[in-house]
Amino acid sequence: MKFLSPNFLHWLWLALIPIALWLFRRKAKRVQVSTLLFFRTLAKEHQESAWLRRFKRILSLLMTLLVVLLAVMALAKPFREGGGETPKSLVILLDRSASMAAADGNGRTRMEEAKSQLKDRLSALPENVVTSLVVYDAKAEVTQSRSTNRRELLRMIQQAQPVPMEDRSDEALLVARRLAALDAPSEIWQITDEAAPQEPLTTEAPTEGVKPPKMRLLNVALESPVNCGITGFQIRPAPLARNRFEVFVEVTAGRANANPVETTLEARLDGRPVQLRQMTLKPGESNRLILPLEGGKGQRLEMEVRTPGDCLGWDNVAVSPLPETKPLVVAWFSDAPDPFVELALTSMLAEDRIQVLKGGVKDWPMKEKADVYVFENWVPTDWPTDRPALVLNPPNSSGPVHAKKLGSGVPYEAVRAVQPEHPVLYRVASGRVAVTQTTVLNVSDTLETLWMAGNEPVLAAGESGGQRLVVVAFTPGRSEQLALLSAFPLLVGNAIYWAAENNDALASLKAVRPGDLVEMPAGLVKWHAWTGTRFEETSQDAKGGWLELSQVGLVDGGDGRTLASLLISSHETDVPAQAKAMAAAGPEVSERWARGGNWSTSLLWLVLGVLLVESWLFHRQAVY
Amino acid sequence: MTASLTREDLFDAHFLDRLRTLALRLRKRRQLMRRGMQSSPATGYTREFKDYRHYTPKEDFRAIDWRLYARLDKLFVRLYEEVQELHIHIVVDTSASMEKPFIEKRRQSLRFAVALAYLGLSGQHRVSLYSMSDTTRQELPPLRGQGNIEKITTAVTKWAYGGVTDLEKCFTDFRPTRQRYGSIFVISDFFGREVGTAVEAVKRAAGWSGETHFVQVIHPWEQRPELDGEVELADVETGERRRFWITKREVKLYAEMFDAFAENLSTACAGRQIDFYTCRSDEPFEDRFLDLLMRGGSLASA
Numbered sequence: 041m042k043f044l045s046p047n048f049l050h051w052l053w054l055a056l057i058p059i060a061l062w063l064f065r066r067k068a069k070r071v072q073v074s075t076l077l078f079f080r081t082l083a084k085e086h087q088e089s090a091w092l093r094r095f096k097r098i099l100s101l102l103m104t105l106l107v108v109l110l111a112v113m114a115l116a117k118p119f120r121e122g123g124g125e126t127p128k129s130l131v132i133l134l135d136r137s138a139s140m141a142a143a144d145g146n147g148r149t150r151m152e153e154a155k156s157q158l159k160d161r162l163s164a165l166p167e168n169v170v171t172s173l174v175v176y177d178a179k180a181e182v183t184q185s186r187s188t189n190r191r192e193l194l195r196m197i198q199q200a201q202p203v204p205m206e207d208r209s210d211e212a213l214l215v216a217r218r219l220a221a222l223d224a225p226s227e228i229w230q231i232t233d234e235a236a237p238q239e240p241l242t243t244e245a246p247t248e249g250v251k252p253p254k255m256r257l258l259n260v261a262l263e264s265p266v267n268c269g270i271t272g273f274q275i276r277p278a279p280l281a282r283n284r285f286e287v288f289v290e291v292t293a294g295r296a297n298a299n300p301v302e303t304t305l306e307a308r309l310d311g312r313p314v315q316l317r318q319m320t321l322k323p324g325e326s327n328r329l330i331l332p333l334e335g336g337k338g339q340r341l342e343m344e345v346r347t348p349g350d351c352l353g354w355d356n357v358a359v360s361p362l363p364e365t366k367p368l369v370v371a372w373f374s375d376a377p378d379p380f381v382e383l384a385l386t387s388m389l390a391e392d393r394i395q396v397l398k399g400g401v402k403d404w405p406m407k408e409k410a411d412v413y414v415f416e417n418w419v420p421t422d423w424p425t426d427r428p429a430l431v432l433n434p435p436n437s438s439g440p441v442h443a444k445k446l447g448s449g450v451p452y453e454a455v456r457a458v459q460p461e462h463p464v465l466y467r468v469a470s471g472r473v474a475v476t477q478t479t480v481l482n483v484s485d486t487l488e489t490l491w492m493a494g495n496e497p498v499l500a501a502g503e504s505g506g507q508r509l510v511v512v513a514f515t516p517g518r519s520e521q522l523a524l525l526s527a528f529p530l531l532v533g534n535a536i537y538w539a540a541e542n543n544d545a546l547a548s549l550k551a552v553r554p555g556d557l558v559e560m561p562a563g564l565v566k567w568h569a570w571t572g573t574r575f576e577e578t579s580q581d582a583k584g585g586w587l588e589l590s591q592v593g594l595v596d597g598g599d600g601r602t603l604a605s606l607l608i609s610s611h612e613t614d615v616p617a618q619a620k621a622m623a624a625a626g627p628e629v630s631e632r633w634a635r636g637g638n639w640s641t642s643l644l645w646l647v648l649g650v651l652l653v654e655s656w657l658f659h660r661q662a663v664y
Numbered sequence: 665m666t667a668s669l670t671r672e673d674l675f676d677a678h679f680l681d682r683l684r685t686l687a688l689r690l691r692k693r694r695q696l697m698r699r700g701m702q703s704s705p706a707t708g709y710t711r712e713f714k715d716y717r718h719y720t721p722k723e724d725f726r727a728i729d730w731r732l733y734a735r736l737d738k739l740f741v742r743l744y745e746e747v748q749e750l751h752i753h754i755v756v757d758t759s760a761s762m763e764k765p766f767i768e769k770r771r772q773s774l775r776f777a778v779a780l781a782y783l784g785l786s787g788q789h790r791v792s793l794y795s796m797s798d799t800t801r802q803e804l805p806p807l808r809g810q811g812n813i814e815k816i817t818t819a820v821t822k823w824a825y826g827g828v829t830d831l832e833k834c835f836t837d838f839r840p841t842r843q844r845y846g847s848i849f850v851i852s853d854f855f856g857r858e859v860g861t862a863v864e865a866v867k868r869a870a871g872w873s874g875e876t877h878f879v880q881v882i883h884p885w886e887q888r889p890e891l892d893g894e895v896e897l898a899d900v901e902t903g904e905r906r907r908f909w910i911t912k913r914e915v916k917l918y919a920e921m922f923d924a925f926a927e928n929l930s931t932a933c934a935g936r937q938i939d940f941y942t943c944r945s946d947e948p949f950e951d952r953f954l955d956l957l958m959r960g961g962s963l964a965s966a
Contacts, residue, residue, distance in 0.1 A: 069893070069896065070896045071898070072764060073889070073897050074761035074764070074853060074855055075855040077855055077856075077859055079897055081921065
């Protein structure tokens with residue numbers, strides 16, 4: 041038997057007090073009386089024989105000593121050793137990612153289960169073991185570092201709450217190993233719902249003579265979770281339509297689901313249902329939907345997935361304001377403008393979706409930057425690296441464009457689509473197109489050929505320096521029927537849209553994730569937060585103009601800017617299940633040295649029992 | 665606590681001198697056997713005129729009152745009072761409980777005994793002194809005459825106290841003869857072996873030839889013991905020791921039992937025409953003694 045708090049054993053000297061009192065006890069006062077006639081009938085129970093009185097006195101002393109002994113032992117917390125080596129330090133890695141908020145049928149979250157298991161285990165932990173607590177989600181936070189203050193540790197564990205963030209245990213493991221190495225031999229307890237935790241980012245070479253820490257996994261995953269959540273979400277204005285949007289949603293079922301689940305996807309605009317889709321998802325299956333919506337700028341769009349028995353609420357909702365549609369600004373620089381290019385660009389102005397700024401060579405460079413540059417028959421010497429570009433018939437090489445002008449041009453009766461599925465060729469009928477090549481292109485590694493005319497590439501697209509680039513090696517005016525076909529305006533439109541796809545003007549939804557640090561006006565910001573079961577209106581203080589997002593929902597900065605904080609994570613939506621082998625072997629794989637019995641409570645009950653027996657034996661007739 | 669008493673403790677000359685003007689008497693006049701100082705219903709030959717009676721033949725003609733014959737022309741004889749000898753029996757409890765732990769009880773009881781003896785001797789009565797513990801012993805033969813008070817005083821100061829009170833045996837052994845009819849004073853605390861022993865003993869005392877007076881001498885502590893907590897009580901007579909946890913509740917119960925004991929004893933005495941008188945050892949002796957004589961009907965002017 042060992043003691044968790046052996047320093048309390050010093051209090052055993054208290055037993056000397058009753059012994060001293062017993063040895064130097066006050067003898068009963070002897071009083072001579074004329075007769076015992078009237079005393080005899082008073083208190084019969086005191087008329088005991090000498091041996092019985094002596095026996096009771098010794099018994100009383102022994103019981104008092106027993107009370108002192110039991111009380112001191114209770115304070116010293118004896119425990120039965122379960123075997124195994126007691127470490128010098130213990131590092132607790134507590135997962136607080138979103139999946140730890142998964143609740144079982146009784147509403148008990150994984151975090152609560154983790155706290156309960158930790159509390160049980162820590163109650164049997166020797167007091168001299170140095171403990172550290174690392175709480176992690178996407179990043180690790182050391183909330184207690186190398187301390188023997190068990191009460192503080194329990195308080196910090198109790199304060200830990202799951203956050204709607206992904207977990208990345210590699211960084212936390214690295215921190216934990218570094219902490220463990222300071223007080224070897226050590227153990228690391230990782231409490232998570234992940235069946236197989238990640239390895240640390242870098243494996244440090246173990247110090248010579250220092251035992252590597254033992255890793256123990258306390259898996260608190262649900263035995264049979266059911267979860268379905270939104271793992272993809274985007275909004276964009278519908279092409280060629282005003283106040284119409286396309287919403288992309290990906291709904292994924294957890295791989296640990298036991299059976300296919302029936303789930304309902306509901307779209308609401310300002311709380312008014314506008315779309316309802318039902319689907320059946322097999323375990324691990326994803327369903328991607330594009331939902332058309334009509335709505336005005338600033339309206340709140342809520343997408344909610346409802347699944348019977350769903351254990352995790354944070355991933356059930358994606359919420360965002362409908363984006364404001366800004367025109368795409370296209371700056372067209374041409375040395376000799378082709379009328380068919382102008383016609384193609386003008387055709388797009390009708391929908392007020394593209395604003396075309398026309399300029400000549402002398403206008404370069406522009407004071408105000410456009411979203412997309414179109415260079416026709418001319419390329420700037422200093423290639424713009426911060427914007428995508430569409431280059432038509434480049435006369436020479438510049439930047440990523442490697443071209444050489446042909447004198448008279450080479451006509452081709454047909455072109456061959458190398459990659460007909462490329463977005464630039466969307467709905468472009470390549471079969472009837474005849475072109476006259478006016479430029480020889482040298483397609484670099486970062487560009488890929490889309491059209492081949494003969495053996496020459498005449499249309500290429502790709503990325504260079506992080507910006508998209510489309511190069512056309514022919515002119516519509518000199519090509520036979522190209523100018524009369526719809527293929528060319530479509531090609532130009534596709535090229536502009538594809539090139540500007542990552543532009544702010546097109547990328548409507550800029551979702552952020554909980555845990556991100558965003559710039560906000562200093563002061564209180566309002567949250568339309570999703571708690572997992574319902575929306576709540578709360579507020580948060582953005583100190584110093586920065587706000588660390590901590591919830592799922594919409595955050596209104598008060599300056600007209602509204603951010604959508606979303607947990608879009610297939611990792612968290614895929615709530616893991618308790619591995620059967622691990623569940624069955626739970627007690628065996630866990631540390632045995634701290635699993636022995638803690639007898640403090642039993643001893644305290646025993647103390648109470650002895651006190652009661654002593655009171656009954658010796659004091660039950662006393663009248664005070 | 666000393667067990668010795670001096671003569672001065674018992675013999676208060678000033679007080680006894682005051683007693684000279686008093687005399688003992690019986691509550692009821694009764695024909696006694698021997699001549700003495702006690703007036704009796706009989707006629708005798710003292711100088712104290714008592715009455716006249718018609719002369720009848722064969723009477724002593726010397727008793728005829730000739731002056732009255734001269735006036736009335738009838739013969740009357742003069743009758744004189746007859747004084748007879750009265751016996752005073754004083755029985756003093758000499759068991760250990762009368763001395764220990766409160767010697768005041770011994771002093772008080774002996775004061776009563778000496779004062780009664782003095783009153784008897786000064787009244788020319790015969791005084792007998794007995795000690796009583798496990799049995800009754802006559803310590804001195806019947807004495808008469810005031811000069812014997814010294815004997816009595818000396819005797820009682822030398823008494824050895826001890827033994828167990830056996831009231832029944834003592835009262836059975838003490839049996840004054842009819843020739844010694846008189847007043848019997850029993851001075852004791854009347855603590856017997858059992859609570860009811862004293863009442864049983866009263867029945868035996870009822871058969872004594874004489875007027876009986878019980879004088880109970882107790883100490884105030886015996887009425888209301890000042891005890892608290894765990895104590896070991898030792899009986900001074902039997903040596904028996906017992907351990908008690910005394911609280912206020914026990915003290916109250918004890919007092920009630922003691923009062924009930926005294927009340928029972930008083931009632932039993934009253935039922936048998938025995939005068940019962942209780943005196944505490946801390947009370948002034950003179951007042952209590954005179955009170956005893958007056959309320960018991962034993963006092964007469966000399």
